[in-house]
Structure formats: structure tokens, C-alpha cells
Amino acid sequence: MIPIVDEATLRASVTPERAVAAIREAFRADGEGRTRVPPVINLDIPAERGEFHIKTAHIEGMPYIAVKIASGFSDNPARGLPSGSGLMAVFDAATGLPAALLLDNGFLTDIRTGAAGAVAADELARSRIDTVGVIGSGLQARHQIQCLRVVREFHVIVVWSPTRARLDAYADEMRRGGYDVRTVNNVAELCAAADLLITATPSRDPLVRAEWLHEGMHINAVGSDSPGKQELAAECLRRADLVVVDRVAQCAAFGELRHAIDAALLTAAGELGAIVAGRKPGRTSDRQITIADLTGVGFQDTAIANAALRWISV
């Protein structure tokens, strides 16, 4: 038998600090050419309004390989079940033998996604930011903030969400976390106030227009993780001075870049790994507009599983 680690144990051990360190190391490895990332498996179950995504990767120098299986079933909440779930099967990278099962119910995916946002912000946002704008009020609206505070100090959160009740609950929760929180009624107002904007919705229609971007702004777009989703108008990508993606192949297939009206944008987009590894520049002036299009890459799953097994005695 192999060790089975439950969600509570993982939540207690994989802190935002540890997650950000692990995900930074994964992007560095990627930028140094030390990752192997096969294409993602997407399995749709239309009759049940459900989908599975399977991601994996090898990172040279890390002892384990994770295979992450995430599911999303839209009708689950009506049955009293969570819409998203998942687990990670972990294997010894030197022998291929099963090493552990992480029954995280999606927690590790949530925190590694938050951590990628923090790593992107650390490379691309201005070093001093006061106000963080958040579009959305779900799990990622929380994880992005929890991880971002590892790399940036900020005091004001401005938030907009299409769901009023969830918006208020989120605002209350963030206030209890010590932030000065303001809810707004439209995205234009939110963009005007935000030094750093996080878009974390499952929107299928663009929410952010190019004319709302302003000098010095950085955007982490983390909601568009499958074909059909889009949060930024395609013109935003053209207006930005620097567009960075977690993985060109994925972003071209199902990230914001998929909607880019200009194919040249795709060519110009750099990968975050190259910036973390110091092979390409990140932000070079406080006036630039920068965008990170983050879809979630298998090496993040392998890195977070390695971190979990480093901090848990199994």
C-alpha cells in the first residue's frame, strides 16, 4: 500500500509561502529547459455537464511526478456536492512506482494556481502596489490574494463579481483578513482603481475592455482555463506592452491568447519560466502595462505534490 494523504493534512502543510516557493522553482526549471510537459487530457461528459482534466509533467531534479485529475460537474451543487473535485496520484520519478495518493479534493490545484499568480505578479507587477482589483468572488479570488501577499504588500482590495451575495461574503472575509475592501458596481471603475488586476471568473464573454487599462497596471488572468472561456477583450492583449503566458501551447489552445486578433501576439508572448530563470526580461518600467495569461501547467502540479511530500511525513 502507498501513503494516502487527506485534504486536511494537505491544507495544514502546504501554506501559501511553501506553495509560492515550489511554484517559483517549477517555473525556473521550465525556463531552464528542465521540464517535460505532455499535452493535457480533456474528457467531456456532456450528458452530465461534466468534464475531467488530466495534467502531468516531469521536472528534472524533483523526486516525484504527479498525475493530477481534476473534475468539474456543473449540476453537483444542486445535489449538495462540490462542483469541482480531484486528486493527485504521485509516482517515483526514478522508478515509476506509485509513491502516494493525495486526496486533496482540488485544494492543491487551487493553491498552485494562486501561487502561479504570485510568481507572475512578482516578476511583472510594479514593486509597489497599493490596490488590488479582483473580478470574481470564488475560490481563486481567495487563493490569489493569499498567495499574492507572499510577494507584495498591499492594503486595499477593490472587488466586483456578478453574484451579489457571493460578492458580499467575499468582501466580509477579506475585511476580516485586515484589508480595506471596496465593492464596485462595474468593471471600468474597478480597473481605474487597480494597480494589479486579478480576473478569476469562468466567464465566456470578455469582461475587461482595452480602454480601461492604464499605465503601470499588471493583470493576472487566471479564469480562462478551457476552450470557450474568456475574461479579457482581445484588444487588451494588443494594448499591453508585455504579454506573458505560463505555456504558449496551452494558452494558444484555451487561454486568453486564443482570442488574440493578431497572431503576432502569440509569437511575441514570452513564457513566465524564461523570466523567472532570468533568460528574458519581465517588467522594465513602471509605466508598462503587463498581462499574465495563466491556464495552469502540469509542472505546477508536480511541483506542488513534491512540496506536499516534502512537508508531510508519509
Place this chain on the structure above:
Amino acid sequence: MIPIVDEATLRASVTPERAVAAIREAFRADGEGRTRVPPVINLDIPAERGEFHIKTAHIEGMPYIAVKIASGFSDNPARGLPSGSGLMAVFDAATGLPAALLLDNGFLTDIRTGAAGAVAADELARSRIDTVGVIGSGLQARHQIQCLRVVREFHVIVVWSPTRARLDAYADEMRRGGYDVRTVNNVAELCAAADLLITATPSRDPLVRAEWLHEGMHINAVGSDSPGKQELAAECLRRADLVVVDRVAQCAAFGELRHAIDAALLTAAGELGAIVAGRKPGRTSDRQITIADLTGVGFQDTAIANAALRWISV
């Protein structure tokens, strides 16, 4: 927590009879258009001479979806470890929630592969066969025979294997199983004697030449499961009256068909599912030469996992 089922429990429950029934049902569902099969993930770890394969599928009408992760690491035996391993993570097809972990160490893959051979033989081999030829002396040389006896009665096994010690051990084992076993020194002699030929080696060079095929023969080629492997000379596929594959998309990528010199062969090849579902004919005369090119499809993994969970109380 979810139920964890160990290899011994699975071996005791998933018999060849049950496996053949489950795999036949899977091919029928495929032939009736009731499967969804995303592309396989292949992850190579060249530095460790290792590889991972990940397969999954949905079968309408079956309650579970399996995600099967199989590994093969060539240097393991020198370390006293098995070269192949793996597990299946099983999910509820209606909610996406984790349902069970099958810690089979590759057993379920082995037996579902044997069962696919039996289903192919049942549709394509003559109803009366006396002599089964086996190329290879590994796990599949065993599983193919154990499953084949579910659908055909036969008494003689002729076997050739490049590894003499393993060949003798295999012959002894089959004799203890009640078969009249003859070992031969070359493949030509073996082909001449075989009514049904099983090729089950990891060969990267063709072992079977077209001129050795004879009237009425059926071949199950099960060894070529990844790019670079080949057991049949490409001319064999041209000489056969009927070439059937488990899945055209896979066989074109890494089965015997990949080596077919004539692209028309690929177009002409039928899928086993269509035959099991009665939508295409299988063997129509005792004189035909038939070949089944079997690479292993995700719906077999989902079907065998469903069978396991049907027969085990979890």
C-alpha cells in the same frame, strides 16, 4: 477517504471470464458510438529509461470512469523492482467525485489486454483452432492464453521467444496448465504450425514475414503499444484479407499499422468495436487471413475498472 483495493483482491475477483465479458461490452459500446476516448498522454523520462502512459475514457451506461496510469522503467529489474507498474484512479461518471483507487500494479492492464485478444479472436479466428502460436514468453504470453481459452478450445501451444530461459519457464508453466507445448527455434516454423498466432514482444524489428502467413490464420498483434515497436513486417498487413484495429487513431500512431506501406490499408482497417456491435463483418470464410492490431484503448481500462468494482464489495 475512498476505498483502496489492493492487487491480491483484484486478482481474486477479476477472472479471465469476467474480464472477457467486460471488454466485449466495452468494444460493443465503442462500436455503437457510446464511448468518448481522449488522446493518450505519453510522458518519457529518457534519463531514467522510463515512460508513463495515461489512458481514460467514458462509456455511456457504465457508472465509473477510470484514469489508468501505467509506467515502464527498463532499469528497474536490475534494482530488484518490476519494470512495469501502475494504478487506476476511479471516478463517479455522474458526479466526477473520486470513487476508488485500484492499486493493481499493472494487473488490470495485463488482463484487459489479454481479454481484448480473446474478443478479437472470437470475432476473427476460425471457430475451430487446434494450435496456438505464441511469440514471446512474458506476461502477455500468459494473459493472452488465459483469456483465449474463454472463447476457444485448443490443446497445442507452439512457442518461440528470444530469451531461452524464459521460453523454457513459459513452456513448463503452460504444460502444467494441461497444454501440449512445443518450443521451436524460429518464427517461420511457428507460423506454419499456428492456426492462431499471438505476437506479444516489445520488439522494435519485425519478427513475422508475410510469406510465412497461411490460409485461415488469425494473428493477434499485441506487443506494439508505443512508437518504435513493430512485430509484423508491413507486408503482412497487405497480405491479410482483413485487418482490424482496436482504435484507428492509436494504431496509426503507434501500432503495427504505423508501418503499413500503403496508406489505403489504414482506411480499409475496421475497428473491432464495429464488428462486436454487428455493424461490420468479421471473418467471412475459413480461408481468410485476418490480423488484429491491438494497442490498448482507454475504454478497456474503464470497462475493467467497472468490472472490478462490480465484483468487489468496497
